Amino acid sequence: MIKKKWLALAAAALFAGSVAAAPQVGQPAPSFTVKDSAGQVHSLADFAGKNVVLEWTNHDCPFVVKHYQGNMQQLQQAMTAEGVVWLSVISSAPGKQGHIDQAKSDELTASRGAAPTAVLFDEDGVMGKAYDARTTPHMYVIDKNGVLQYMGGIDSIPSAKVEDIAKATPYFANAGKAVLAGQTPDPAVTRPYGCSIKY
Incomplete structure (x- = not known):
């Protein structure tokens, strides 16, 4: 009985070791290499020295x-x-909700007046899983040294009501301001809310 229990524990430990560790604030952000809506390849290393x-x-x-x-x-x-x-x-996989092609991505960016630096396509989910991204939206802030400084919700009220934005604590915005000022966000980790990512 003891031997069986030991073997089960050893197997569990081996399995746990094979699973990628979740990202940690204060540690280097996971690297990635993905294409954007223009077909250009981006890696985290490309943005060294930038938040x-x-x-x-x-x-x-x-x-x-x-x-x-x-x-x-x-x-x-x-x-x-x-x-x-x-x-x-x-990170929506092909055939699942939210998956779009490059043309649709560009159309959405233009029609919504969005202003990202780039829209990245993570169809195989490798990048999303490396960051343990679970919801849309799920927000992360990485500092100029490539260190993850914030991960979590965009704000404190997990609703789909626009009127709640003004009432909520803007966790992500506050974290971004802190990093820009060379400070450590507080809180640095919050609970994300939204739709599950369709890996």
């Missing part, structure tokens, strides 16, 4: 629609004006 925002998105998600009534665009414009690289990431 980077990652925004997981799905245009069909009501929570994303809520923030694209103007809030997300304002955040994109304000942060890119400060030299931040803003990367919107689509």
